[in-house]
Amino acid sequence: MIDQFEQSVRVPNVLEDPSLKAIAQVYAEGYLNSDGEPSGDERVEEFWSFLTDVLDAYPAMERKLVSPLVSVEDKQAILDRTVMPYASKVFGNFLKVAAAHERLDLIRVIYDVCAEVNQKRAGRVPVIVRSASAISDEKLEQIRQQLAQLLSADPVINVEIEPSLLGGLVIQVGDTVYDSSLRNRLAQLKSQLRQRYVHEIQSGRDRFSYPEGS
Template structure:
């Protein structure tokens, strides 16, 4: 999952990350390994770095030299990573740009979605959304943006019922907002109904 700190990098960092991401995506397409590369970069950040923060600090920091980082990359990834992604890590190391791996991941997903005419829609709700609501959100996104929606679900109990959608870094209003608000209101009504039903069942059981 793409984390908040990957979403709001400095503009100059975002631009540079996009250059590297485009180079990686082009190489992955040439090798017919786009899915494998996307899985590798996600696994590196979501699994490897999350379980070993010291490795991320080693690769991204300036405390050790390039040769030492290269040895660490070869030891950690040479025999377990997609070759395209492995070579890309070596290139980043040569250019002293391993610290960009997180914004590169974000840019890589954005470019991949753009080329495949996909739209990544992040849905935040207080409770897990039913399949019906997921389908409605996808329909709204498809109707307005004419792209294939990819729904990414987040459960956030602090929302206290309701629905919040994020599509890229933009805020949408007008008819789009109206239809989204309709979905949100329906979810609130359904949540309230479920809570009342539970109260009624509890009262009748006493």
């Protein structure tokens, strides 16, 4: 009965409760700031390995770790058996603290924040480049250099292929979007033509409404 209920438990969404990201920020910075080895990049890599090699590979284990029906003691026992023998001291302590405070349900949100904070500290800026087709290495390097000058930082580029863009590029840096796609230009042209059409109709109405000599 418990196993059936656990399958319905889902990880909280920060879009539903933005305060969850603030909590995740505390844990992410605590993990990155704690004393000892490994380095920041290595800590993020170990965190990612835990998500992909452990939780993704064993979804039943993740359901138990995030379930409010499983006690803190049982969650820590699961970690002791499966993770602690292989984890670094820093990451193992982080997981045990998160389990003790019943925050393992935020583990994926914490990772996202952790990776973002680590990149900022290293002077790297995540950038999403959307294109209608594959981008050559030469073109991608040109984009990287231009962004490096614009941002005064090292851009970490992730390319996403979106055929619906038709042509051109959409570059997203944080909440800022630079849209030079053909789809966007066509939409702008359509909007300009619509405004021009409406203006001409309105001008015609004004002429008919106020005939000369009246």
